Amino acid sequence: MRENLILHEDPRSGNCYKIRLTAALLGLPLERRGYDIMKGETRTPEFVANVNANGRIPVLQIGDRFLPESNAACWYLAEGSRLVPADRFERADMLRWMFFEQYNHEPNIATLRFWLCYVGEANLTPMQRDQIMAKRAGGEAALSVMEQHLAVHQWFVGSSASLADVSLYAYTHVCEAGGFRLHDYPAICRWLDRVSALPGYVPMD
Amino acid sequence: MRENLILHEDPRSGNCYKIRLTAALLGLPLERRGYDIMKGETRTPEFVANVNANGRIPVLQIGDRFLPESNAACWYLAEGSRLVPADRFERADMLRWMFFEQYNHEPNIATLRFWLCYVGEANLTPMQRDQIMAKRAGGEAALSVMEQHLAVHQWFVGSSASLADVSLYAYTHVCEAGGFRLHDYPAICRWLDRVSALPGYVPMD
The missing domain is CATH 3.40.30.10 (Glutaredoxin)
Incomplete structure (x- = not known):
């Protein structure tokens, strides 16, 4: 490249x-x-x-x-690096978690962080305010699916970190800014520590 | 396989x-x-x-x-078939349209079809009813991005059909069941005809 x-x-x-x-x-x-x-x-x-x-x-x-x-x-x-599994099923399974991230995780967890932390609750439109509880429930459901997986697996796919971990890490590690409580998810907390210990890791600004 | x-x-x-x-x-x-x-x-x-x-x-x-x-x-x-481009950028660009489909298109266009055509408008919760106009606007915006692209391209990526076309076709070709009007999007209509003329094409049940 x-x-x-x-x-x-x-x-x-x-x-x-x-x-x-x-x-x-x-x-x-x-x-x-x-x-x-x-x-x-x-x-x-x-x-x-x-x-x-x-x-x-x-x-x-x-x-x-x-x-x-x-x-x-x-x-x-x-593509072609250690962050994309070499096995065909695992490669598709990695994409599966990345689509899950954009469909079930980001629209709930990232949006609540944006609304509560950057826009400010007082500045939300009535329609946004009406959606908070639905996004709260959707976000908790997404975190529960992750917790269940991470209770028995170190990484989302295979035996090492892949793009699935990078993708899901981004908004999970700052989800408390959207009102989620990471302590409710101990397996997620241990996984966050594994991601941040990867060689080359950089924090969010 | x-x-x-x-x-x-x-x-x-x-x-x-x-x-x-x-x-x-x-x-x-x-x-x-x-x-x-x-x-x-x-x-x-x-x-x-x-x-x-x-x-x-x-x-x-x-x-x-x-x-x-x-x-x-x-x-x-x-993967590895003619439906996935051989070029690295085009392969990523195909995924780009597939993520767009799950983030900008499906939650608006598929959800309105489900609510209006299967659940029935009279059976929606007040919260769902309140979201109709936002999903209408989101769906029209997604269709406009597609229309703009298809006004100057035959396919979403490269010079032949890929998974990007398959993915976006699924809910676009039945979007009128969610209250969208395909005639407003002439380039999309021509592209729908191209997809349904592909060898091996099967219709939705």
Whole structure:
């Protein structure tokens, strides 16, 4: 991989952090370009025309090509590395946890963190406020599925860390900012410690 | 791939159809086992213990191993086939559209179809009813991103059909059941025709 890699990011975003953590674990140099999503900097006509028509970060720029979606960017960086299992079933099973992350985990756990920690509960719209309990229940359900798996496995797939762990780590390790209580999930806590002990690990900013 | 493949499904689910369509396009035999999600048949203790702890279909059974998440199951079936691009960037870009499908498309477009067509508007909870307009807007935004791409490209990635097309086709082609209007999206309509003309194509039940 010789092309210049640029991460278009907001450093507070766990989705952006996933890509940075993947690159760090693999020793890949990554240039960073910051945007403030609170100020709408990813919704400008220029961003939508040149970086991502969907108006969202992260986007991984590879030379002059742009790759949105955090887990797809992690895949691009890690394909063929030790972070992607060599076995066909395990590779698909890793993607299974990454789709679970985007469907069951992130929309609940990351959204509550964003609403409660960055937007502020007093500034939520009535419709957002009405969704808090549903997102609380959805987030607890996702954490319970993880806890059940980690009670009997060290990693999400196979016998070592993969992108499934990187992806799920990003918003799990900061979930208390969204009102979740990590102490309720002892197997998750032990797994968080294993991830943060990986060689090359970098913390979130 | 010699192991017996069994799809645990509800035939009304577009997520299940994706897997069936992938197998059909590739000529892979797939045994089908039906559940009625309206009757809670994927939340029974037996299903949760033996098939998917997350209580959801589809699950692709490969011999005695179980793979949840529709797009991961499609990946398992199609890896190394013409439905997965050979180029590294294009392969990641295909996953990008599949993550977009699960994050921006399915939770809006599939959920409105389920609520309006299967649950029935009169039977929705007040909280569900309050979310209709947000999901309408989210679904229209997802369709607009697709329309913009398909106005200048025949397929989502590269110069032929990939899993990105299969994945996005599943709920797009039945989106009118959720109150979306396909005629507003002419490039999407032309692309739907291209997908349904692929050799091996099978319709949804």
